[in-house]
Amino acid sequence: MLKTAHGTETQDQILSITPKTQEQVDILKNVSTQYETALWQPVSPHYIKEETQVHLFVPANSSETVKDLLQRHAITHEVLLANPNELIEMQTRNDSTDPRSSSTYYERYHSLEDIYFWINRTQQDNPDKVKAILIGSSYEKRPLYVLKLSVNNRPNKKAMWIDCGIHAREWISPAFCLWFVHYSLSFYKSNQDITNILDNMDVYVLPVLNPDGYHYTWTTNRMWRKNRSISRNTKCIGVDLNRNFDANWCTEGASDEPCTEIYCGAFPESESETQAVANFLRIHKDIIQIYLSIHSYSQMLLFPYSCTLEEAENHSELFEMVQEAAQKIKRHYRNSYRYGSGAKTIYLAPGGSDDWAYNLGIKYSFTFELQDRGRYGFLLPPSHISRACNEALLAVKTIALKVNEKTKAPTTPAQTI
Numbered sequence: 001m002l003k004t005a006h007g008t009e010t011q012d013q014i015l016s017i018t019p020k021t022q023e024q025v026d027i028l029k030n031v032s033t034q035y036e037t038a039l040w041q042p043v044s045p046h047y048i049k050e051e052t053q054v055h056l057f058v059p060a061n062s063s064e065t066v067k068d069l070l071q072r073h074a075i076t077h078e079v080l081l082a083n084p085n086e087l088i089e090m091q092t093r094n095d096s097t098d099p100r101s102s103s104t105y106y107e108r109y110h111s112l113e114d115i116y117f118w119i120n121r122t123q124q125d126n127p128d129k130v131k132a133i134l135i136g137s138s139y140e141k142r143p144l145y146v147l148k149l150s151v152n153n154r155p156n157k158k159a160m161w162i163d164c165g166i167h168a169r170e171w172i173s174p175a176f177c178l179w180f181v182h183y184s185l186s187f188y189k190s191n192q193d194i195t196n197i198l199d200n201m202d203v204y205v206l207p208v209l210n211p212d213g214y215h216y217t218w219t220t221n222r223m224w225r226k227n228r229s230i231s232r233n234t235k236c237i238g239v240d241l242n243r244n245f246d247a248n249w250c251t252e253g254a255s256d257e258p259c260t261e262i263y264c265g266a267f268p269e270s271e272s273e274t275q276a277v278a279n280f281l282r283i284h285k286d287i288i289q290i291y292l293s294i295h296s297y298s299q300m301l302l303f304p305y306s307c308t309l310e311e312a313e314n315h316s317e318l319f320e321m322v323q324e325a326a327q328k329i330k331r332h333y334r335n336s337y338r339y340g341s342g343a344k345t346i347y348l349a350p351g352g353s354d355d356w357a358y359n360l361g362i363k364y365s366f367t368f369e370l371q372d373r374g375r376y377g378f379l380l381p382p383s384h385i386s387r388a389c390n391e392a393l394l395a396v397k398t399i400a401l402k403v404n405e406k407t408k409a410p411t412t413p414a415q416t417i
């Protein structure tokens, strides 16, 4: 907590600001680039526009300057979160030994070290169903493990890929990957949907695609998004891994400026995390039918394209799938998810993993943005993990079952004589 000149106490805050005029838009763009703030929404100052909410993390030491500036230009703001530090503290507290805590392992956030430990234990405890595969390493040389869930050796079995944690600060995302694996192992044979899915396809789960960034959010800066690679000729660190894939790479919606949050990197697949995933998918592209990437926040079910406004060849098929998923979430959990192609639903964002996987031939390719819609943003409290994950799980099941149905080999008709 800092004391300002006027003696009032200030601390870090998240502000919600809706600019009403072009002048206010320009001021906000300035504030989010000139001051030590972190833009939560939209992802880049470029997208700030009139009548659209901006979510801005303002650290204590910039608080007074920023608020003065807003006031001077008659820009009203609302404090979205007055005590993010308390929330951050709550989410990183190691309460696994706290007897008062009733939450399970899967209803808490876990450090990278914990997640590596969990990967190991999950494979050891389920030798017949789980195998950890090393697919590469991160910039800082951390291993990238994919868990392969496979309950039988049916010939010509297809597969689904799920990755989490491509953006470091989206903590609900790795939490979902852990949730999904745990759910699959716990309810195989007792829940009909997951049984049906696992009987018919293997699932590859990458719990943390960006381990260096994730680690950094636990130790140093909770708001970090990119990876941690260092490039020549700049002090700024990190590439946005979801702009680094080879899909209309670094066109509108990405930036070649290393200091931005949407820096596309030096060239497509310049990052070792991107390379590891792209290589694995290239090798397995004929068996992987579904590609799924988990992000937060804003509650959206997206599909290609994000790198162009053009429609994907099976646009209506994909649209129907996410529509059904969103309707089920609405019915079961009374929560709304927007859905559609990425470029039309949020913004142009080239170089994304979903578009790249789609162009590789994985025709059922999706990006989910999980809870919430901005109340807590990236700081979704642990008590919300189970709801957020169950909603996403329902969407995954809906899509996987639909793909199963669509691609089932036609049963050979009984022989007639």
Ligand code: ARG
Residues within 6 Å of the ligand: 043, 242, 295, 302, 306, 307, 342, 348, 349, 350, 351, 352, 353, 354, 355, 367
């Ligand atoms: N919020 C995500 C991002 O900015 C959206 C991802 C949608 N898909 C995409 N290829 N951009 O990266």
Ligand code: ZN
Residues within 6 Å of the ligand: 167, 170, 295, 296
């Ligand atoms: Zn993201």
